[in-house]
Amino acid sequence: MADILTPDLCVIGAGSGGLAVAQAARAYGASVVLVEKARLGGNALHAGAIPARALVAAAAHAQALRDGAAFGISADEPKINFRKVHDHVEQVITALAPQNAAGRLEALGVEIVRGAARFINRKALSVGDTEIRARRFVIATGARLPVPSIPGLDAVPYFTSETILDNTRKLTHLVVIGGGAVALELAQAYARLGTEVTVIENGPLLAGFDPELAGVALKRVAEEGVTLRPHATVTAIQARSMGIGVAVQNGEADQLLDASHILVAAERMPNLSGLDLEKAGIRMNKADPRLLLLSPGLKTSNPRVYAVGDAAGGQSVQAAVRQAEVIVRSAILGTMAKPDTLRVPRVVSTDPELAEIGLNEALARTRHGVGFRVTRWSYADNDRARTSRATYGLAKLITDRSGKILGAGVVGPGASELVALFSFAMTGGLRADKLAELVAPYPSYAEIAVRLGEEFRRGEIAKPLIRQWINLNKLLG
Numbered sequence: 001m002a003d004i005l006t007p008d009l010c011v012i013g014a015g016s017g018g019l020a021v022a023q024a025a026r027a028y029g030a031s032v033v034l035v036e037k038a039r040l041g042g043n044a045l046h047a048g049a050i051p052a053r054a055l056v057a058a059a060a061h062a063q064a065l066r067d068g069a070a071f072g073i074s075a076d077e078p079k080i081n082f083r084k085v086h087d088h089v090e091q092v093i094t095a096l097a098p099q100n101a102a103g104r105l106e107a108l109g110v111e112i113v114r115g116a117a118r119f120i121n122r123k124a125l126s127v128g129d130t131e132i133r134a135r136r137f138v139i140a141t142g143a144r145l146p147v148p149s150i151p152g153l154d155a156v157p158y159f160t161s162e163t164i165l166d167n168t169r170k171l172t173h174l175v176v177i178g179g180g181a182v183a184l185e186l187a188q189a190y191a192r193l194g195t196e197v198t199v200i201e202n203g204p205l206l207a208g209f210d211p212e213l214a215g216v217a218l219k220r221v222a223e224e225g226v227t228l229r230p231h232a233t234v235t236a237i238q239a240r241s242m243g244i245g246v247a248v249q250n251g252e253a254d255q256l257l258d259a260s261h262i263l264v265a266a267e268r269m270p271n272l273s274g275l276d277l278e279k280a281g282i283r284m285n286k287a288d289p290r291l292l293l294l295s296p297g298l299k300t301s302n303p304r305v306y307a308v309g310d311a312a313g314g315q316s317v318q319a320a321v322r323q324a325e326v327i328v329r330s331a332i333l334g335t336m337a338k339p340d341t342l343r344v345p346r347v348v349s350t351d352p353e354l355a356e357i358g359l360n361e362a363l364a365r366t367r368h369g370v371g372f373r374v375t376r377w378s379y380a381d382n383d384r385a386r387t388s389r390a391t392y393g394l395a396k397l398i399t400d401r402s403g404k405i406l407g408a409g410v411v412g413p414g415a416s417e418l419v420a421l422f423s424f425a426m427t428g429g430l431r432a433d434k435l436a437e438l439v440a441p442y443p444s445y446a447e448i449a450v451r452l453g454e455e456f457r458r459g460e461i462a463k464p465l466i467r468q469w470i471n472l473n474k475l476l477g
């Protein structure tokens with residue numbers, strides 16, 4: 001070994017999670033070594049959130065032209081130049097890359113080591129000729145997409161939810177395997193860019209999201225021409241001289257689709273291969289051996305080693321960033337905490353956007369039985385939505401009987417911004433009726449939060465005890 005480094009903290013992986021840990025640890029004055037085998041910035045910058053959002057934005061422009069007639073603006077069917085759409089996506093990545101550039105991180109005092117890390121024992125890992133003996137380690141190696149075992153899939157070329165973001169060609173008929181957040185937003189984006197799209201999902205579409213809210217998003221995706229097949233199975237894939245045959249079973253019925261391309265957008269799993277975890281005494285979860293065995297505070301079975309982000313089973317940038325704070329406090333200050341996963345917003349970037357925080361109705365029913373209230377407000381009753389003809393949206397506020405906000409869900413324009421507002425209210429411990437005191441610009445989507453507060457209050461006033469109190473006050477003059 002040529003070099004031996006002995007930092008306070010060694011972070012493996014420079015994606016959203018690893019970068020958040022490294023920067024927070026430097027803020028506490030800890031010495032940090034960051035190991036990265038590919039590009040700084042990880043999935044979100046190069047093959048996830050950012051390129052996907054940029055593609056969705058390009059597709060929204062195409063759709064706006066089609067939807068213009070209702071606003072008195074007519075245009076021909078948009079002409080899509082896929083090469084230029086891809087250039088736009090690349091330009092967005094290039095513009096954001098300096099935030100994660102080596103120079104910026106080094107200026108913060110983070111030492112970067114290039115290469116693939118692997119543990120050599122419980123207290124050290126190696127990267128090429130460099131040995132790193134750190135006081136604490138953080139596995140921030142992200143996720144990978146295991147290929148579903150579908151007969152014939154290995155014999156045809158296919159995109160994954162990451163590689164499709166590099167595509168520069170028009171696709172004729174894209175068959176999407178998977179019906180989660182990533183699948184649906186890419187399906188709608190490709191349909192808007194002129195591709196015929198069929199989504200095949202084993203179970204329900206957008207599983208885990210409030211079905212009433214998800215239904216609003218899915219209805220619009222289907223109305224725009226995406227064929228949605230929930231509870232369907234791809235049974236076989238056949239290479240043909242022209243295109244790809246996809247055999248689908250949906251209940252009793254069998255169907256053979258003519259696809260030009262396939263997108264695999266099934267679950268991503270922690271990327272832990274090549275780390276030699278057993279040499280560090282790091283064990284896997286018995287219930288699901290694809291996952292690490294982790295304490296609530298994200299420590300592995302080796303107390304020197306933590307995991308963050310997708311490697312720890314998180315599935316979003318915001319989840320990784322929340323976990324990073326908890327890990328750094330534990331590793332540097334020795335405090336015990338655990339990330340509150342429910343406080344992390346869950347978002348689907350379809351149009352309309354879908355966003356949830358905290359408990360949704362189904363989770364509230366499981367945890368609180370009948371001891372909770374759902375307050376709704378429709379975008380049809382919001383003046384800003386009327387001006388944009390976006391009246392199909394819906395917001396739901398979930399509270400306990402005393403008005404404590406347990407969660408919120410929104411489907412409609414600006415859903416993720418609105419959910420950020422509810423997140424702030426929950427963090428500040430504001431009760432639902434306090435939302436009525438928010439002074440929102442007029443007309444704005446933020447007024448939906450105010451209306452939910454007023455609606456909640458109206459429900460309270462209707463309670464017999466409160467009515468009696470009001471009447472008593474009247475009698476007292």
Ligand SMILES: Cc1cc2nc3c(=O)[nH]c(=O)nc-3n(C[C@H](O)[C@H](O)[C@H](O)COP(=O)(O)OP(=O)(O)OC[C@H]3O[C@@H](n4cnc5c(N)ncnc54)[C@H](O)[C@@H]3O)c2cc1C
Nearest residue numbers: 013015016017037042043048049117142309310315316317
């Ligand atoms: C298409 C798509 C769209 C998405 N959209 C969103 C979105 O809009 N919002 C959102 O919040 N999330 C979104 N996500 C999820 C989000 O991108 C990830 O949750 C997030 O990037 C995870 O960050 P991470 O740091 O855990 O992992 P990553 O960003 O994957 O970083 C892991 C890093 O570790 C490196 N690495 C791996 N093994 C080693 C090793 N042995 N040695 C050294 N380095 C190693 C990798 O090269 C990589 O750079 C999306 C995902 C996809 C696929």
Ligand SMILES: NC(=O)c1ccc[n+]([C@@H]2O[C@H](COP(=O)([O-])OP(=O)(O)OC[C@H]3O[C@@H](n4cnc5c(N)ncnc54)[C@H](O)[C@@H]3O)[C@@H](O)[C@H]2O)c1
Nearest residue numbers: 148178179180181182183200201202266267315316347349
């Ligand atoms: N805007 C955002 O913040 C944003 C955007 C995208 C994704 N994300 C995050 O990424 C997470 C992961 O999303 P995802 O969509 O990649 O994964 P997911 O796990 O939510 O969905 C994968 C789907 O594929 C299905 N599937 C698996 N194998 C299949 C097969 N052989 N045939 C048919 N269907 C199959 C599963 O049943 C599942 O519904 C989300 O939960 C979300 O937190 C966030």
